[in-house]
Amino acid sequence: MAASSSIHPSLRSSARISAAPRLSLAAAPSFSFARRRLHLPSLSSDRFSAPAPVSARTRTAISGSASPVMEDATEKVGSGVSTVVDVDLGSRSYPIYIGSGLLDEPDLLQRHVHGKSILVVTNTTIAPLYLDKVVRALTHRNPKVTVESVILPDGEKYKNMETLMKVFDKAIECRMDRRCTFVALGGGVIGDMCGFAAAAFLRGVNFIQIPTTLMAQVDSSVGGKTGVNHPLGKNLIGAFYQPQCVLIDTDTLNTLPDRELASGIGEAVKYGLIRDKEFFEWQEKNMQALLARDPSALAYAIKRSCENKAEVVSLDEKESGMRATLNLGHTFGHAIETAFGYGQWLHGEAVAAGMVMAVDMSYRLGWIDDTIVKRVYNILQQANLPTTPPETMTVEKFKSVMAVDKKVADGLLRLILLKGPLGNCVFTGDYDRKALDETLHAFCKK
Amino acid sequence: MAASSSIHPSLRSSARISAAPRLSLAAAPSFSFARRRLHLPSLSSDRFSAPAPVSARTRTAISGSASPVMEDATEKVGSGVSTVVDVDLGSRSYPIYIGSGLLDEPDLLQRHVHGKSILVVTNTTIAPLYLDKVVRALTHRNPKVTVESVILPDGEKYKNMETLMKVFDKAIECRMDRRCTFVALGGGVIGDMCGFAAAAFLRGVNFIQIPTTLMAQVDSSVGGKTGVNHPLGKNLIGAFYQPQCVLIDTDTLNTLPDRELASGIGEAVKYGLIRDKEFFEWQEKNMQALLARDPSALAYAIKRSCENKAEVVSLDEKESGMRATLNLGHTFGHAIETAFGYGQWLHGEAVAAGMVMAVDMSYRLGWIDDTIVKRVYNILQQANLPTTPPETMTVEKFKSVMAVDKKVADGLLRLILLKGPLGNCVFTGDYDRKALDETLHAFCKK
Structure with a gap:
């Protein structure tokens, strides 16, 4: 078992110093982030003018800083490898732990477990890789807990009520009670299903997210959807239901297929486009490092994505407005996923093509200039993500699925579109229908 | 259409005076209740020392009072026939309207409808009786709304995920969006399923409860379970999810079978036992009036039940403690329903037998004296409710189903038991297991 030095309860507000650099980060420039409470009413772009992580300045700062990290809104540099991002939702607040080797730190998980019985919900791909490790973390020096698991088939096409019932069946067979804890171990599909199962089982039990894909780590595990x-x-069909914590062990990305990695990058690009220009520019410069799985680059992208998401969710948990902006490209993307067949394309792939379509439409409306269109196209191409929908998608298929999108209100389809300089977007139903038609026709053969 | 005079928005805090007494109440002694905000931290028994409704005093007071009714915690007497009970849950607060002919008052429903599309969820028994009436109330002078309906099979045995999917199917086929409203028109099964469907559809849409059985009116439609x-x-499997309002048109009881009526009375008896001695005593005196469907007796029982439930729910929405007391007899009762087969016995029938068992156990523990045991037995017998479980129930069946009860915590079964004078109960896992065993053996042949 690796040394468990990166995060400890007692270090919450102080420096996180690794006695020995973790294996996966040893060769990479490492950096750390102070815990930041993300509950400011608005976000000035200055707040995210953090040094790019692979800069000389960052490395210098690390070697020069062994003093406690202050808990403020500015970027501080320590010498640990982990970070904590808070999702500030009053009594439903929770931390997101990000770091290497976190699954080797039993304390971190155990303090968020309620009751004595735990149900780990995972899938056939992840179980052989990480289930034992998670069970060990949950039971280490903790003989009173009972850990059960349910292993679901892997893939978006199994994200349905039938599969969900298997979780309930297992929980009831094992006589789980209201004080049990569900643990989601896997990607976005597992997180979404386990979370909904936790929301509905006995009208609500505790749950913990352990996302193992980049997609889940930068997006779906955070925010309670x-x-x-x-x-x-x-x-x-689902619920807004917040976890007790999100534990992101970046080491799990070592086993992630390239296509899944790219899919996650698609969602990270989204944050840049809708609200964080500096992050977008950082990604433009560091896309090769991300694709090469540079641990520090990935950790930075995850952290910054979680910060963006946590802030938006803190301000608008139930998606009455602002939170919808996180769905840039998703209305088009969901239509692709639904009409093309769940699981044919990964979520981030569909969202990538969807973002290009949303950007195209924004340009047709005259809301952005063409340099943004080009930069979006280029960055997604660099990330090996699709920039057009599958050939079988027709205008009719798009329209038919988009009509039941959750963002339709009283019959009007609202979309997230870019407007103004890079990093700005709107969520609106007030747009020229002609532009939508033109975009659909431009991207579909018929 | 009947005159719509019993409740009007402008009358919320003032007198409710019927210009013409309603048909169904014309021949009965009528009485009215001021709207009461039920958010006091505790309930003294004095608060419920209201005049019994069939008393001369009430009638006298009615004829002498045409002045505005004050909004305070004491019983006031006007001359209307309706009442409003508030469930005080902060931003999730909602009113319960109780009265005759309320389905003939379109305003009452329409002000709680959000958006332009409505889905009425009902069943094959209720649809022919009240669906047209409800659609009329929703659309009267309101041409912009579209009302769809889904008619489910009737009965507890259909209260499952498969039936629930029919609601989602219909909502999606009709392209309902987040601003739609679901309306539950029926008994407890319809209310529970429609409420859960509303909680989960698009992660939550508005809903309205129109309970048509006494069971649903006195219990299940209130409180968001x-x-x-x-x-x-x-x-x-479910959610805590509160409606926009509960509309109880007491006229719907005119079509209720006797057995269903008695089932509802079972839950009303429960309130008396756990927290409202005066209500229990009132029921002892007025059971024949209730069974004879005396409109004012029923209206009073409904109102007082809703007040009790609203107060408990306001204090403990998510059942962290006090709310569990509303489940007196339910742990035994649920075991009967589950093991005997859903729908074989009505819920209130199973709860009645369950209450006798809980009372028996309380007596074996030495927590209550035998007069209470006898009074409970007598009142339930008077109401034509069962006082023992079905003959096929065995000790083993009870134990097996009770082991997965939602009130089990870390393996310990907590029960609601009576303790002390009539009107007092406890929710506890701290009892002699022997008493539970003895009760089970006393009520089962094997």
Whole structure:
């Protein structure tokens, strides 16, 4: 077992210093981040003028800093490798732990477990890789807990009510009670299903997210959106239900297929486009490092994505407005996923093509200039993500699925579109329908 | 259409005076209740020392009072026939309207409808009786709304995920969006399923409860417990999700079968036992009036039940303690429903037998004296409710289903038991297991 030095309860507000650099980060320029409470009413761009992580300045600062890290809103540099991002939701607040080797730190998980029985929900791909490790972390010096697991088939096409029932069946067979804890171990599909199962089982039990894909780490595990698909539309059945914590062990990315990695990068690009120009520019410069799985680059992208998401969710948990902006490209993307068949494309792939379409439409409306269109296209191409929908998608298919999108209100489809300089977007139903038609026709053969 | 004079928005805090007494109440002694905000930290028994409704004093007071009714915690007498009970849950607060002919008052429903599309969820028994009436109330002088309906099979045995999916299917087919409203028109099963569907559809849409059985009117429509059964246990999958309002038109009881009426009375008896001695005593005196469907007796029982429930729910929405007391007799009762087969006995029938068992156990523990045991037995017998479980129930069946009860915590079964004078109960896992065993053996042949 690796040394468990990166995060400890007692270090919450102080420096996180690794006695020995973790294996996966040893060769890379390392950096650390202070815990930041993200509950400011608005976000000035200055707040994110952090040094790019692979800069000389960062490395210098690390070697020069062994003093406690202050808890403020500016970027501080220590010498640990981990970070904590808070999702500030009053009594439903929770921390996101990000770091290497976190699954080797039993304390971190155990302090968020309620009751004596735990149900780990995972899938056939992840179970052989990480289930034992997670069970060990949950039971280490903790003989009173009982850990059960349910292993679901892997893939978006199984994200439905039928599969969900297997979680309930298992929980009831094992006589789980209201004081049990569900643990989601896997990607976005597992997180969404386990979260919804936790929301509905006995009308709500505690749960913990352990996302193992970049997609889940930068997006779906944070913010409490849970649910399953309906044959006619994605995520149409679910709940807003917050976890006790999100534990992101960046080491799990070592086993992630390239295509899944790129899919996660698609969502990270999204944050840059809708609200964080500096992050977008950082990604433009560091895309090769991300694709090469540079641990520090990945850790930075995850942290900054979680910060963006945590801030938005803190301000608008139930998606009454601002939170919808996180769905840039998703209305088009969900239509692709639904009409093309769940699981044919990964979520981030569909979202990438969807973002290009949303950007195209924004340009047709005259809301952005063409340099943004080009930069979006280029960065997604660099990330090996699709920039057009599958050839079988027709205008009719798009329209039919988009009509049941959750963002339709009283019959009006609202979209997230870019408007103004890079990093700005709007969520609106007030746009020229002609532009939408033109975009659909431009991206579909018929 | 009947005159819509019993409740009007402008009358919320003032007198409710019927210009013409309603048909169904014309021949009965009528009385009215001021709107009461039920958010006091505790309830003294004095608060419920209201005049019994069939007393001369009430009638006298009515004829002498045409002045505005004050909004305070004491019983006031006007001359209307309706009442409003508030469930005080901060931003999730909502009113319960109780009265005759309320379905003939379109304003009352329409002000709680959000958006332009409505889905009425009802069943094959209720649809022919009240669906047209409800659609009329929703659309009267309101041409912009579209009302769709889904008619489910009737009965507890259909309260499952499969039936629930029919609601989602219909909502998605009709392209309902987040601004739609679901309306539950029926008894407890419809209310629980429609409420859970509303909680989960698009992660939450508005809903309205129109309970048509006494059971639903005195209990299940109030307080936001929603859900479906699992083959291994009742209500194991669901959500706490509050409606926009509960509209109780007492006229709907005119079409209720006797057995269903008695089932509802079972839950009303419960309130008396756990927290409202005066209400219990009133029921002892007025049971024949209730069974004879005396409109004012029923209206009073409904109002007082809703007040009790609203107060408990306001203090403990998510059942962290006090709310569990509303489940007196339910742990035994759920075991009967589950093991005997959903729908074989009505919920209130199972709860009645369950209450006798809980009272028996309380007596064996030495927590109550035998007069209470006798009074409970007598009142339930008077109400034509069962006082023993079905003959096929065995000790083993009870134990097996009770082991997955939602009130089990870390393996310990907590029960609601009576303790002390009439009107007092405890929710506890701290009892002699022997008493539970003895009770089970006393009520089962093997």
